[in-house]
Amino acid sequence: xxxxxxxxxxxxxxxxxxxxxxxxxxxxxxxxxxxxxxxxxxxxxxxxxxxxxxxxxxxxxxxxxxxxxxxxxxxxxxxxxxxxxxxxxxxxxxxxxxxxxxxxxxxxxxxxxxxxxxxxxxxxxxxxxxxxxxxxxxxxxxxxxxxxxxxxxxxxxxxxxxxxxxxxxxxxxxxxxxxxxxxxxxxxxxxxxxxxxxxxxxxxxxxxxxxxxxxxxxxxxxxxxxxxxxxxxxxxxxxxxxxxxxxxxxxxxxxxxxxxxxxxxxxxxxxxxxxxxxxxxxxxxxxxxxxxxxxxxxxxxxxxxxxxxxxxxxxxxxxxxxxxxxxxxxxxxxxxxxxxxxxxxxxxxxxxxxxxxxxxxxxxxxxxxxxxxxxxxxxxxxxxxxxxxxxxxxxxxxxxxxxxxxxxxxxxxxxxxxxxxxxxxxxxxxxxxxxxxxxxxxxxxxxxxxxxxxxxxxxxxxxxxxxxxxxxxxxxxxxxxxxxxxxxxxxxxxxxxxxxxxxxxxxxxxxxxxxxxxxxxxxxxxxxxx
Amino acid sequence: xxxxxxxxxxxxxxxxxxxxxxxxxxxxxxxxxxxxxxxxxxxxxxxxxxxxxxxxxxxxxxxxxxxxxxxxxxxxxxxxxxxxxxxxxxxxxxxxxxxxxxxxxxxxxxxxxxxxxxxxxxxxxxxxxxxxxxxxxxxxxxxxxxxxxxxxxxxxxxxxxxxxxxxxxxxxxxxxxxxxxxxxxxxxxxxxxxxxxxxxxxxxxxxxxxxxxxxxxxxxxxxxxxxxxxxxxxxxxxxxxxxxxxxxxxxxxxxxxxxxxxxxxxxxxxxxxxxxxxxxxxxxxxxxxxxxxxxxxxxxxxxxxxxxxxxxxxxxxxxxxxxxxxxxxxxxxxxx
Ligand code: HEM
Ligand code: FES
Numbered sequence: 001x002x003x004x005x006x007x008x009x010x011x012x013x014x015x016x017x018x019x020x021x022x023x024x025x026x027x028x029x030x031x032x033x034x035x036x037x038x039x040x041x042x043x044x045x046x047x048x049x050x051x052x053x054x055x056x057x058x059x060x061x062x063x064x065x066x067x068x069x070x071x072x073x074x075x076x077x078x079x080x081x082x083x084x085x086x087x088x089x090x091x092x093x094x095x096x097x098x099x100x101x102x103x104x105x106x107x108x109x110x111x112x113x114x115x116x117x118x119x120x121x122x123x124x125x126x127x128x129x130x131x132x133x134x135x136x137x138x139x140x141x142x143x144x145x146x147x148x149x150x151x152x153x154x155x156x157x158x159x160x161x162x163x164x165x166x167x168x169x170x171x172x173x174x175x176x177x178x179x180x181x182x183x184x185x186x187x188x189x190x191x192x193x194x195x196x197x198x199x200x201x202x203x204x205x206x207x208x209x210x211x212x213x214x215x216x217x218x219x220x221x222x223x224x225x226x227x228x229x230x231x232x233x234x235x236x237x238x239x240x241x242x243x244x245x246x247x248x249x250x251x252x253x254x255x256x257x258x259x260x261x262x263x264x265x266x267x268x269x270x271x272x273x274x275x276x277x278x279x280x281x282x283x284x285x286x287x288x289x290x291x292x293x294x295x296x297x298x299x300x301x302x303x304x305x306x307x308x309x310x311x312x313x314x315x316x317x318x319x320x321x322x323x324x325x326x327x328x329x330x331x332x333x334x335x336x337x338x339x340x341x342x343x344x345x346x347x348x349x350x351x352x353x354x355x356x357x358x359x360x361x362x363x364x365x366x367x368x369x370x371x372x373x374x375x376x377x378x379x380x381x382x383x384x385x386x387x388x389x390x391x392x393x394x395x396x397x398x399x400x401x402x403x404x405x406x407x408x409x410x411x412x413x414x415x416x417x418x419x420x421x422x423x424x425x426x427x428x429x430x431x432x433x434x435x436x437x438x439x440x441x442x443x444x445x446x447x448x449x450x451x452x453x454x455x456x457x458x459x460x461x462x463x464x465x466x467x468x469x470x471x472x473x474x475x476x477x478x479x480x481x482x483x484x485x486x487x488x489x490x491x492x493x494x495x496x497x498x499x500x501x502x503x504x505x506x507x508x509x510x511x512x513x514x515x516x517x518x519x520x521x522x523x524x525x526x527x528x529x530x
Numbered sequence: 531x532x533x534x535x536x537x538x539x540x541x542x543x544x545x546x547x548x549x550x551x552x553x554x555x556x557x558x559x560x561x562x563x564x565x566x567x568x569x570x571x572x573x574x575x576x577x578x579x580x581x582x583x584x585x586x587x588x589x590x591x592x593x594x595x596x597x598x599x600x601x602x603x604x605x606x607x608x609x610x611x612x613x614x615x616x617x618x619x620x621x622x623x624x625x626x627x628x629x630x631x632x633x634x635x636x637x638x639x640x641x642x643x644x645x646x647x648x649x650x651x652x653x654x655x656x657x658x659x660x661x662x663x664x665x666x667x668x669x670x671x672x673x674x675x676x677x678x679x680x681x682x683x684x685x686x687x688x689x690x691x692x693x694x695x696x697x698x699x700x701x702x703x704x705x706x707x708x709x710x711x712x713x714x715x716x717x718x719x720x721x722x723x724x725x726x727x728x729x730x731x732x733x734x735x736x737x738x739x740x741x742x743x744x745x746x747x748x749x750x751x752x753x754x755x756x757x758x759x760x761x762x763x764x765x766x767x768x769x770x771x772x773x774x775x776x777x778x779x780x781x782x783x784x785x786x787x788x789x790x791x792x793x794x795x796x797x798x799x800x801x802x803x804x805x806x807x808x809x810x811x812x813x814x815x816x817x818x819x820x821x822x823x824x825x826x827x828x829x830x831x832x833x834x835x836x837x838x839x840x841x842x843x844x845x846x847x848x849x850x851x852x853x854x855x856x857x858x859x860x861x862x863x864x865x866x
Binding site (some may be wrong): 030031032099100102103106107135168171172174175176178179180181182183184185186188189190191192193194195196197198231232239240241242243244245246247248249250253254257258260261262263264265266267268269271272274275276277278288289290291292293294295307310311312313314315316317319322323324325326328329332360362393394404405408441467468470471474475517518519520522 | 541542543544545546547548549588599602603605606608609610611612613614616617618619620621622623624625626627628630631632635636637639640641642643644646647695696698699700701702705706720738740751752754755756758788789792793794795796798799810811812813814824826827828829830831857858859860861862863864865
């Protein structure tokens with residue numbers, strides 16, 4: 001036994017005698033994690049969150065969350081002597097007078113963007129592979145919660161420097177609150193402590209940004225990871241992988257080294273971005289005042305789609321009985337996002353209703369084997385992409401010499417037309433991929449090598465797939481559509497009957513498949529061919 | 531056979547099982563393993579060099595040097611090398627660890643069994659029994675007084691936090707409908723605070739103005755947020771206004787609230803040739819000649835027009851307050 005082993009042994013003994021941790025640790029250090037690049041997306045989100053905590057704490061040491069007016073006397077000459085809020089002045093101070101301050105600000109902002117990208121791509125991975133199915137519905141909902149809070153947290157952080165650009169964002173947020181029927185103007189006054197912009201908004205959102213939301217994040221992420229741990233990770237299908245096992249690497253040491261190393265890689269990557277790529281150069285925008293604006297103002301990307309929706313909204317307001325309802329604000333800023341996020345949160349339950357499948361699933365789907373789900377995902381993505389494009393309509397217009405008018409009408413029509421088209425195309429593509437999988441299993445891969453048969457005909461040699469590959473392409477189950485018998489005996493159309501019909505229809509659409517080859521098909525062909 | 535969880539009705543192919551483990555070079559060949567170890571070491575040393583770069587830039591580098599980077603533009607050298615040092619230092623610790631795991635740590639795939647998450651039937655029954663017994667012991671079912679009063683108590687106590695939040699802000703009253711503009715308020719330049727004569731504005735000119743500050747008063751941002759006005763001068767013949775609105779102009783000078791009737795951004799872009807005002811936030815476009823009628827974009831209302839007149843000294847003043855609320859809509863806004 002070496003010296004360090006002896007020391008480790010003593011420490012371990014000391015702790016175990018007081019906590020009994022050895023048993024639990026022994027079990028969990030051997031925990032098996034399947035390996036796949038797409039399983040690192042959630043990790044990237046987690047690591048960016050930690051980076052945000054670290055860099056954010058650094059920033060709090062100098063940032064002054066106050067809207068008191070001060071005169072700037074820091075080292076950035078162009079703004080010298082200008083009146084501005086203490087918040088803006090302190091952000092300039094961090095950027096120009098604290099060594100590494102600008103770097104930390106930029107890392108913080110890049111990490112926030114990365115955080116949101118990672119969450120969204122992680123969500124897409126979970127969606128397209130069906131990882132949200134039973135028993136992981138809770139984690140799906142926690143994830144949607146994290147995504148929603150991430151958008152809010154990002155917006156609040158973006159608002160803290162109190163520059164002209166972020167102040168404009170707050171102005172718009174206030175208008176949304178103000179537009180809420182009946183209570184809007186009261187809510188706006190409560191949030192801003194009086195008329196916009198007032199002097200309390202920045203200190204208030206500061207508390208939310210650095211205390212309240214990070215606390216909630218920590219709680220939700222902990223719950224999220226504990227569930228992953230407890231339910232064990234899903235795995236991609238393949239030889240030897242079943243619904244009953246997990247195939248992968250043990251936590252200690254391989255997974256720990258890889259995951260720990262990966263944290264440093266992500267941190268290094270954001271530090272690199274913070275070093276070379278300027279982001280949110282607030283000194284160029286100037287301090288906020290409601291009478292001014294910077295042209296071409298753009299929110300961060302995760303708000304851009306909302307901005308795009310607001311931009312394409314038709315100019316609708318209802319004026320009646322001395323009251324005003326701003327549909328041009330309510331629909332794009334509250335109603336559509338509300339429907340979108342509720343729909344997303346409920347999707348696991350909607351799908352299980354469509355398939356009637358109430359069993360646990362630990363093997364992931366290849367997206368092509370769930371054509372309807374994949375098509376729904378492509379449809380939603382298309383919707384968001386069109387709105388995101390429209391959010392940058394002024395930039396698009398100048399870069400591609402289009403008029404804003406053209407882009408607006410393209411978006412207004414496209415946002416309704418393109419998603420269903422994307423749905424249909426994606427579904428077709430999935431089904432033809434299934435067909436080509438079937439071909440591959442039955443007839444093998446084309447090799448491009450030709451041979452001449454004795455009677456002079458040329459045929460191409462097809463190379464048979466390995467049994468592993470064949471298994472991977474055919475292991476999925478193909479459930480038939482639900483058979484729902486309408487229970488009403490007397491021929492009365494009751495609501496239940498209608499619901500059953502709807503379910504039947506949805507189930508049929510959802511279970512549309514190209515029949516996969518069975519063992520018998522493969523055998524028959526094998527016999528006749530070689 | 532597949533696992534019993536699956537219910538494919540066609541006979542599936544057989545699962546060939548986990549493929550045989552392929553050994554890496556470093557598993558078999560001690561020199562390859564030694565080489566991998568050295569590679570990991572080099573990665574860690576690069577990281578250490580990164581930290582040294584960081585230390586050097588932090589302590590010795592001047593803030594005054596700028597470096598031109600292609601695509602990215604001018605960068606401050608100190609901040610650039612601080613960042614690069616930090617990036618290298620962190621990134622290569624990570625690379626080292628991952629390379630170590632990939633080349634030298636065991637790479638045999640391990641199989642663990644899953645267990646159904648659902649508890650055993652007995653446990654579930656026991657659980658239900660425990661809950662039922664607990665509830666029975668507490669007597670909540672029998673003691674209806676307790677049940678009801680507890681409900682009332684808990685429900686009411688929920689009001690406390692709501693009530694406590696009441697003082698977050700004052701009630702809006704009719705604030706949303708009011709601005710500082712009164713009949714006779716002078717228009718002053720912003721910045722500069724000087725009163726304006728019609729002759730100060732040439733045809734085609736545009737200026738941001740604010741109401742004159744009374745002595746001893748201070749201008750707050752929230753005032754600017756409602757009071758900001760755009761003054762535009764065009765040829766009077768170009769107006770297409772009704773008689774009342776025309777009477778609100780003065781020799782081709784017309785004034786509109788600068789606060790967008792959509793969501794309150796500053797309507798800052800004036801296109802001289804078309805006489806259009808454009809809000810950069812969501813591109814609502816207003817036609818100056820037709821009383822800021824919306825001709826494009828999501829805004830549903832024209833910008834409120836401020837009636838102009840001259841005072842005895844020949845300066846531009848407001849003839850009357852705004853006749854409608856400025857800025858974005860709200861529930862109590864009476865737009866009829
Ligand atoms: C702060 C944000 C988030 C963090 C830190 C995070 C972290 C993680 C990590 C590390 C994993 C395990 C590895 C993986 O599958 O990628 C995981 C799994 C999971 N996440 Fe997230 N995640 C976040 C957001 C989300 C979102 C937005 C969703 C979806 C709406 C989501 C749904 C899930 C689900 C269902 C699993 C289990 C998937 C499986 O076992 O394959 N997560 N998460
Ligand atoms: S705020 Fe002016 S167009 Fe939206």
